[in-house]
Amino acid sequence: xxxxxxxxxxxxxxxxxxxxxxxxxxxxxxxxxxxxxxxxxxxxxxxxxxxxxxxxxxxxxxxxxxxxxxxxxxxxxxxxxxxxxxxxxxxxxxxxxxxxxxxxxxxxxxxxxxxxxxxxxxxxxxxxxxxxxxxxxxxxxxxxxxxxxxxxxxxxxxxxxxxxxxxxxxxxxxxxxxxxxxxxxxxxxxxxxxxxxxxxxxxxxxxxxxxxxxxxxxxxxxxxxxxxxxxxxxxxxxxxxxxxxxxxxxxxxxxxxxxxxxxxxxxxxxxxxxxxxxxxxxxxxxxxxxxxxxxxxxxxxxxxxxxxxxxxxxxxxxxxxxxxxxxxxxxxxxxxxxxxxxxxxxxxxxxxxxxxxxxxxxxxxxxxxxxxxxxxxxxxxxxxxxxxxxxxxxxxxxxxxxxxxxxxxxxxxx
Amino acid sequence: xxxxxxxxxxxxxxxxxxxxxxxxxxxxxxxxxxxxxxxxxxxxxxxxxxxxxxxxxxxxxxxxxxxxxxxxxxxxxxxxxxxxxxxxxxxxxxxxxxxxxxxxxxxxxxxxxxxx
Numbered sequence: 001x002x003x004x005x006x007x008x009x010x011x012x013x014x015x016x017x018x019x020x021x022x023x024x025x026x027x028x029x030x031x032x033x034x035x036x037x038x039x040x041x042x043x044x045x046x047x048x049x050x051x052x053x054x055x056x057x058x059x060x061x062x063x064x065x066x067x068x069x070x071x072x073x074x075x076x077x078x079x080x081x082x083x084x085x086x087x088x089x090x091x092x093x094x095x096x097x098x099x100x101x102x103x104x105x106x107x108x109x110x111x112x113x114x115x116x117x118x119x120x121x122x123x124x125x126x127x128x129x130x131x132x133x134x135x136x137x138x139x140x141x142x143x144x145x146x147x148x149x150x151x152x153x154x155x156x157x158x159x160x161x162x163x164x165x166x167x168x169x170x171x172x173x174x175x176x177x178x179x180x181x182x183x184x185x186x187x188x189x190x191x192x193x194x195x196x197x198x199x200x201x202x203x204x205x206x207x208x209x210x211x212x213x214x215x216x217x218x219x220x221x222x223x224x225x226x227x228x229x230x231x232x233x234x235x236x237x238x239x240x241x242x243x244x245x246x247x248x249x250x251x252x253x254x255x256x257x258x259x260x261x262x263x264x265x266x267x268x269x270x271x272x273x274x275x276x277x278x279x280x281x282x283x284x285x286x287x288x289x290x291x292x293x294x295x296x297x298x299x300x301x302x303x304x305x306x307x308x309x310x311x312x313x314x315x316x317x318x319x320x321x322x323x324x325x326x327x328x329x330x331x332x333x334x335x336x337x338x339x340x341x342x343x344x345x346x347x348x349x350x351x352x353x354x355x356x357x358x359x360x361x362x363x364x365x366x367x368x369x370x371x372x373x374x375x376x377x378x379x380x381x382x383x384x385x386x387x388x389x390x391x392x393x394x395x396x397x398x399x400x401x402x403x404x405x406x407x408x409x410x411x412x413x414x
Numbered sequence: 415x416x417x418x419x420x421x422x423x424x425x426x427x428x429x430x431x432x433x434x435x436x437x438x439x440x441x442x443x444x445x446x447x448x449x450x451x452x453x454x455x456x457x458x459x460x461x462x463x464x465x466x467x468x469x470x471x472x473x474x475x476x477x478x479x480x481x482x483x484x485x486x487x488x489x490x491x492x493x494x495x496x497x498x499x500x501x502x503x504x505x506x507x508x509x510x511x512x513x514x515x516x517x518x519x520x521x522x523x524x525x526x527x528x529x530x
Binding site (some may be wrong): 014016 | 427431433434435436437438440441442444445448460462489490491525
């Protein structure tokens, strides 16, 4: 009855969920999205109950078959609910449904969903919530936990996104050629934001947030499989996500406490991801476009290349950050530049860059500003000022792990 | 050894809004529990039940249908297990995976009739 050899691949349900929703939307259209999501949900409840005692030989095939059956059911249901005057497309035949479940069509449907989620008529905040729900199969609560927001807020964003999609009658298609560059750029921005949410996670929801990184990578991979959607920025973004992810598990210790880059165990870095990133980095340079992702990936690579913190090529990293700042006047970039000047003992420049940073625009990350400032004072041996900055940083973060990290620093200085 | 029926009572899964990931994890726990009992040879059989129910009631045999959405709690499934006594059956029930969802396990000893 029970075969322990059988086990299901990680995240199978989540990924299948995204695929099914995408295929069914391709068949029935975005206006039926809610019905579709409910139907897919049903399929998984059924799988969960049926598989409890006995896994099917091929779980994926089982789910696909179930989804096809759902499609046929839905066809009936939607036909019933549709106003008789409204013509139901006769191409909804069983053969057509069968056809859309072929691998290349599945990917195409998923791409359409990605572009829908990142459609410019949607509010940027709604785009992320909608993408996580519809493409990545996160529940409302999971999205809330991952983005550190209330479930109620996520619910509203999802509702607003669905409403906008209906009202604006967004078609479930890939963008036309002339819009592709801009639309792709927005997709990259959304994936980058999702990735960063995961990467900066230093708190009790670490596990779910870490999965944001995995999802961003997976979606970027889907995009790269399509030739017309490849460009330098895309490969560079993929490379940088790989490079950062390679370090993910060395960033926190077993108690989910932060380990600073200086103390990270570099042997824990995940080499296959570094190779994958390297490949992507090479490809990114074969295109004509150049992006901020190229620079960020190069910085990440510099860290990975270095055998230790002290032997890092800080001058090169500094140069890359400065180029980044030139492309995008971002407070976090300025802060990083200041930090590097501290590391290489150029305190005058560090001070200049600290002064450039508008602390309030950093919002929930303003504690980082005080953290850097504390480092600065510590290096100048001004311990009282350093302590004051650390206290200030402590006041500005609710993140338990971050707080502990800062408290340790304070205790060491005292 | 006696037979006990473990009856699982909880809210309908569909109504709980679990994510695909949560469902997969939960299923894994059920699978592991079943596997453990199998290897100990204590589970005789078991089933999961569909949420929708038809009720036939009273002398008139009145028929009514109940969908899961109308009910806070439904019987989602059962196992029949072998145990020495109620205490041991209670021990077995410790591994039921859905306590965190507000689930309950009702343990009933299966009656044995003396056929002599």
